[in-house]
Amino acid sequence: MPLQDHHQIVSVDDHLIEHPQVWQSRLPERLKARGPRIEEQNGKHVWHYDGTIFPTVGLNAVAGKPAEQWGMDPVRYEDMIPGCYDPAARVKDMDLDGVQAALCFPSFPGFGGGVFQRAADKDLALICAQAWNDFYIDEWCATAPDRFVPLSIVPTWDPELAAKEILRTAAKGSRTISFPDAPVALDLPSFHSDHWEPVWNACEETGTVLSLHFGSGSFVPGFSFAKSKAMPGEMVMPDAPFAVAITLFSTNLMWTLTDLLFSGVLQRHPKLQFSLAEGGIGWIPYILERADFVWERHRHYQHDIDFHSRPSDLYREHFWGCFIDDEFGVKNRYDVGVDRIMLEIDFPHSDSNWPNSRKRATEVLADVPDDEVVKITETNARTMLRFPRSS
Amino acid sequence: MPLQDHHQIVSVDDHLIEHPQVWQSRLPERLKARGPRIEEQNGKHVWHYDGTIFPTVGLNAVAGKPAEQWGMDPVRYEDMIPGCYDPAARVKDMDLDGVQAALCFPSFPGFGGGVFQRAADKDLALICAQAWNDFYIDEWCATAPDRFVPLSIVPTWDPELAAKEILRTAAKGSRTISFPDAPVALDLPSFHSDHWEPVWNACEETGTVLSLHFGSGSFVPGFSFAKSKAMPGEMVMPDAPFAVAITLFSTNLMWTLTDLLFSGVLQRHPKLQFSLAEGGIGWIPYILERADFVWERHRHYQHDIDFHSRPSDLYREHFWGCFIDDEFGVKNRYDVGVDRIMLEIDFPHSDSNWPNSRKRATEVLADVPDDEVVKITETNARTMLRFPRSS
Numbered sequence: 001m002p003l004q005d006h007h008q009i010v011s012v013d014d015h016l017i018e019h020p021q022v023w024q025s026r027l028p029e030r031l032k033a034r035g036p037r038i039e040e041q042n043g044k045h046v047w048h049y050d051g052t053i054f055p056t057v058g059l060n061a062v063a064g065k066p067a068e069q070w071g072m073d074p075v076r077y078e079d080m081i082p083g084c085y086d087p088a089a090r091v092k093d094m095d096l097d098g099v100q101a102a103l104c105f106p107s108f109p110g111f112g113g114g115v116f117q118r119a120a121d122k123d124l125a126l127i128c129a130q131a132w133n134d135f136y137i138d139e140w141c142a143t144a145p146d147r148f149v150p151l152s153i154v155p156t157w158d159p160e161l162a163a164k165e166i167l168r169t170a171a172k173g174s175r176t177i178s179f180p181d182a183p184v185a186l187d188l189p190s191f192h193s194d195h196w197e198p199v200w201n202a203c204e205e206t207g208t209v210l211s212l213h214f215g216s217g218s219f220v221p222g223f224s225f226a227k228s229k230a231m232p233g234e235m236v237m238p239d240a241p242f243a244v245a246i247t248l249f250s251t252n253l254m255w256t257l258t259d260l261l262f263s264g265v266l267q268r269h270p271k272l273q274f275s276l277a278e279g280g281i282g283w284i285p286y287i288l289e290r291a292d293f294v295w296e297r298h299r300h301y302q303h304d305i306d307f308h309s310r311p312s313d314l315y316r317e318h319f320w321g322c323f324i325d326d327e328f329g330v331k332n333r334y335d336v337g338v339d340r341i342m343l344e345i346d347f348p349h350s351d352s353n354w355p356n357s358r359k360r361a362t363e364v365l366a367d368v369p370d371d372e373v374v375k376i377t378e379t380n381a382r383t384m385l386r387f388p389r390s391s
Numbered sequence: 392m393p394l395q396d397h398h399q400i401v402s403v404d405d406h407l408i409e410h411p412q413v414w415q416s417r418l419p420e421r422l423k424a425r426g427p428r429i430e431e432q433n434g435k436h437v438w439h440y441d442g443t444i445f446p447t448v449g450l451n452a453v454a455g456k457p458a459e460q461w462g463m464d465p466v467r468y469e470d471m472i473p474g475c476y477d478p479a480a481r482v483k484d485m486d487l488d489g490v491q492a493a494l495c496f497p498s499f500p501g502f503g504g505g506v507f508q509r510a511a512d513k514d515l516a517l518i519c520a521q522a523w524n525d526f527y528i529d530e531w532c533a534t535a536p537d538r539f540v541p542l543s544i545v546p547t548w549d550p551e552l553a554a555k556e557i558l559r560t561a562a563k564g565s566r567t568i569s570f571p572d573a574p575v576a577l578d579l580p581s582f583h584s585d586h587w588e589p590v591w592n593a594c595e596e597t598g599t600v601l602s603l604h605f606g607s608g609s610f611v612p613g614f615s616f617a618k619s620k621a622m623p624g625e626m627v628m629p630d631a632p633f634a635v636a637i638t639l640f641s642t643n644l645m646w647t648l649t650d651l652l653f654s655g656v657l658q659r660h661p662k663l664q665f666s667l668a669e670g671g672i673g674w675i676p677y678i679l680e681r682a683d684f685v686w687e688r689h690r691h692y693q694h695d696i697d698f699h700s701r702p703s704d705l706y707r708e709h710f711w712g713c714f715i716d717d718e719f720g721v722k723n724r725y726d727v728g729v730d731r732i733m734l735e736i737d738f739p740h741s742d743s744n745w746p747n748s749r750k751r752a753t754e755v756l757a758d759v760p761d762d763e764v765v766k767i768t769e770t771n772a773r774t775m776l777r778f779p780r781s782s
Contacts, residue, residue, distance in 0.1 A: 241583075248645060280677060290671065301463070
């Protein structure tokens with residue numbers, strides 16, 4: 001019988017909306033005016049950061065609203081349910097949803113800290129990234145340490161500084177960093193360079209997982225969106241509906257996974273673990289079979305391809321996938337790898353099934369044996385994140 | 392028993408290498424010097440077209456060579472087996488491979504005619520595109536009309552001219568056009584505009600299938616490749632091995648398919664048929680489930696999304712997929728749709744199993760019932776291409 005009452009759900013992909021005091025209560029006095037703060041603009045709440053306006057995005061806080069009322073427009077805090085920005089209220093929302101523990105990604109900074117990566121003043125950006133980590137670990141997670149899994153973001157513009165922040169936050173409990181799925185799209189070196197060695201070393205040393213959330217590198221999939229991004233000088237508005245990009249979120253992670261499988265990074269760092277966040281799992285067997293096929297045939301004339309490591313083996317040693325709602329993936333779970341599938345809730349975003357996440361998971365897992373349900377909903381995530389049940 | 396001797400293989404994706412006289416024997420005298428011609432350069436054969444050099448690509452003609460000898464360098468005609476450029480020799484190669492009929496895509500013009508799309512002199516380009524069609528239909532296919540399926544390329548820069556060429560070539564037997572999978576990457580309007588209406592109308596009127604071959608829009612998947620393409624001014628060499636792009640070929644077609652599913656084109660043109668060439672099939676159920684999920688949830692706030700057509704239904708009415716070697720896809724053939732799966736041989740490219748295509752297909756289809764094998768290897772392709780068995 002699937003998903004019985006004693007089964008706990010540990011979600012590896014949720015989101016929080018930063019409350020207005022996250023940075024204002026932490027930055028030194030001299031930086032407060034330039035640090036992120038909430039302003040009113042045309043009746044909406046927007047972030048103001050070092051001279052730039054960042055609209056909040058309606059789709060990021062739709063929990064509790066019917067789909068007919070969703071939109072891309074900015075919203076006010078009063079338009080969100082408090083669980084978006086208040087950890088005590090969030091615990092109640094999780095109780096309602098039947099979810100025991102959640103790993104929350106940032107909103108204003110971007111999933112992988114891209115706003116700070118693009119900021120001109122990198123000293124300010126570093127302090128702001130550290131303030132987010134202190135907020136999430138010391139304030140949010142501390143509210144209910146068995147319900148929230150510590151995560152941190154890093155100063156992606158400097159691998160040595162990033163390594164230091166990994167060590168600093170790991171020391172106070174961080175289990176994973178949210179790292180860009182597409183550093184190249186942020187004008188950073190790709191996973192094929194040795195630029196990131198300090199990050200890999202720090203993650204291995206501390207047992208920190210790299211959570212790669214689709215979109216954390218600011219790359220939006222789809223021809224129309226890739227084009228509008230590629231031409232910053234002559235802003236081309238994408239003519240495709242955003243539904244195209246939402247459908248294709250997973251292709252970002254197909255690209256990221258394939259980069260890493262052929263990068264040599266995994267061979268140099270055998271302890272590294274990567275979580276592919278919000279990409280689903282139904283595509284994984286196809287891509288792994290294809291990667292093996294290419295590796296068999298094309299390695300001979302291409303440099304830097306390791307002849308000893310089959311891509312699908314590397315996947316099963318280094319990667320973890322998760323899903324919200326992926327019947328085809330669950331049906332093919334043995335080809336995906338049952339020991340590395342996890343659940344995500346995606347609260348309070350528009351893909352989430354809240355407050356029916358547990359109900360929907362029960363439906364999707366209806367034909368899955370008990371021991372596999374436990375792995376998928378709870379123990380795989382606890383193993384990956386080193387986040388055991390509190391007894 | 393799968394793939395018995397009386398089962399015929401009809402491949403919907405093969406390639407030919409144009410011989411040196413394709414254009415020189417067809418262009419008017421005044422244009423011959425500027426039209427495509429083969430030159431010697433450092434001991435290699437390269438194409439010379441209107442002042443620009445186009446290297447031939449070694450990977451495009453590896454049939455018969457062991458993988459250890461493959462490479463990206465240009466080759467000479469003498470380095471290829473004659474079946475690459477000679478239709479009579481090709482028939483013998485197909486006999487050896489157990490393949491009855493083949494649909495061949497162009498090489499020098501690009502799979503979808505992108506070289507002519509990018510050419511400065513569009514009058515010359517039109518004549519060259521028409522010459523390719525005349526060569527393939529009147530010379531190559533005419534050599535063995537029951538072994539080669541007529542296809543044409545179109546002047547993609549002008550939808551009205553393209554429509555005329557569709558009518559002209561359909562009248563002499565063309566069953567399908569090779570159309571760019573990513574017009575946006577060729578600086579053309581996307582499938583979301585009404586720019587392409589003349590093409591859709593001409594295809595519906597003549598029953599012409601649109602074959603969308605991955606890469607026909609010159610878009611190479613992968614972050615490192617997308618970046619190098621996006622910055623033509625400051626050529627960035629991709630640092631990823633090309634194995635990454637080869638693994639990800641199918642993501643092009645995921646993008647193309649999703650564009651079309653949300654474009655409204657299929658509702659306006661209920662007879663249109665699209666063949667997704669060289670993208671595999673194992674990913675299709677995941678993307679369709681995801682598209683349906685997005686359509687259910689996100690259609691309310693996005694304009695131009697039809698509330699009546701479920702994306703997976705549109706797929707089953709308008710699309711056909713094919714594979715070379717996709718065990719996961721074959722295992723999940725009911726979720727892909729057995730009536731719209733076809734085989735491709737990809738001769739003489741590096742992904743082809745030639746001369747063991749039939750042997751490999753027998754292995755991949757080993758657990759598939761007889762009636763489904765017939766559909767996948769032969770009758771689906773014959774139906775899509777209106778190319779019946781000659782009795």
